[in-house]
Amino acid sequence: MTGALFVQLVVNGLAIGLIYVMVASGLVLVLGIARVFNFAHGQFYMLGAYATYFLITLFEMNVLPALMIALAIGVFLGGVSYRAVFHYMRGDLLRCGAASIAISMILQQLVSIVLKPTSYGVNIAIFSQIIEIGGVTLLVGRLILIFLCLIVMSGLYYLLKCTKTGKAMRAISLDSTVASLLGINTVKIYWITLALGSGLAAIAGGAIAPLFVINSDMGSNVILIVFMVMVVGGIESLSGAVVAGILIGFLQSFGYHFLTGYAELFMFCFVAVLLIFKPRGIFGTFVKEVY
């Protein structure tokens, strides 16, 4: 393996991994703060990707405003799904799972009926350009993707650590009863969390739309990998989701290059073996139980 190839694989792995990090951190927030087990998270990711695709191709928008609109769609869907459905079953793993699976089935089937199960891909000049840095050829789109993900993640960090809403979120994740006793409007925070988490998924979907092919199955495919990321990182641990997401991204990028067809199998088995030795994930704690 040459150095150039190694750098290329690292960049690819980082790009994929950061997408997983974004989707997974949204789900970690939803699960850790609002106590909602949301299967439809992956479908928000898919809708974000479709929204960005159609805004870019049909309305000839720039990438950035298109991403903003995708984010708004995700926020809206998350908020609506909380008020309409999850509000009545918060904290119940089975019922939340069933309801969100139902939402996910409806969204996926509607998309595949309306748009037919074909795959779409956009071509944007700047994204498919190739630059050469020190003998390593890289796709500009991947670098932009990494940059974007880093901005979004640091924005999330700022929101959680430095704003009052973030403080309320952290308080609720510790103990929702005490938080509500101290005057935090918990229902509002749950609502905001769902909106924020779904917005993260949608913007992650929007970010990959100019780079990868999108289809109506992508939501349910990504949600499985995101579950794996969360299990490896430790459920409801944000830093765990970041580390595990990048780890899984590297496993995929290196795996597809060296093992081709068996990459997925290898990845799943790796996770299974890891869980034997670390049942609560890398950053998981033994103290707290979500459910």
Add this chain to the structure above:
Amino acid sequence: MVLLLKRSISNNMPVKKLVPLLSALVTAVILPLIFQNPYYIQIGIMIGVNAILAMGLVMLLSTGLVTLGSAAYWAVGAYASTLLVMKMGLNFWLALLVSGFIAGIIGLGVGAVIIRLSKVAFTFVTIIIGIIITLVVGRVDFFGGWGGIVSIPKPDPIPLPFSITIDFTKRISYYYLMLFLLLLTILVSFALYKSRIGRTWKAIKLNLQLAETLGINSYLYALLAFVISAVFAGLAGSFYAHTFKTIEPETFGFWRSIYIQVYAILGGVDFYISGPIVGSIILTVLPELFRMAKEIEPIITAIILLIIVIFLPGGLLSLPEVIRNSRGLGAKENLLPALFRRNKISRSKN
């Protein structure tokens, strides 16, 4: 068998409860004799297989663990039985038992590791294991690859006295075999739920910490539920493979597990036996009715599920209880406010 029957129908069981059970059984026996159309019988067989799988899932749910990978053990049973019969030339009836055993062993190995995880992680990992099994089966040529295995032999004939043999040429004999397996599952479940084990499962679900304080090894009991549900799924898988003659990895995928969970939730999770049966009857017949519009079938299923989950948290079978409660609360209240009130109660609980 007799012992199981004795245990499941204990002395304190009222006759009032026994009558609907027996009448349901008689209906199930007589119905295929009236509707001889093989298409209807096929649907009946599918209902039975789904009900067995959902019962295994409900057994695990009764300990408080949510699994989304129950189709994996179904796949294990189907492939084990198929390979045993086709490559090693084993008798079907022996293969049926052995495949149930193999599914149980794999369930034991997997469960021993993953029950230690937290509850949400357990759910996630069952999904992952379901995918691993489909991937292994699809990738490895020994298991037939993505194309699957076709022309699986039918079950060996059973010789009966007076030179009669059941030779499994007609669809109806498969139906009765399904009914026998279903009955076996029901009896075993009944016996378990009525015994100390079933009560322990309930205790673990209600309050894990308290149960452990009282000296219950929750890990072992949860593992037992996991293994038993794997055995049920393995038996159902073996039966499925030899009834439908073809198996492919896609059949046992992730969505299959989701559907199995939906059967259980639709009927009602707290109704250990009747819930899965009602759920699988509804959700097996309904897609067949919408066969013309195959695209919108999942949407209709999903909308039904959503309505049930929001308005009837206890499942379809809890409807009589909800109505009864609404009557008890006063003359003015009718059914609909009662449904909403139920939600309000659960809202304040969290």
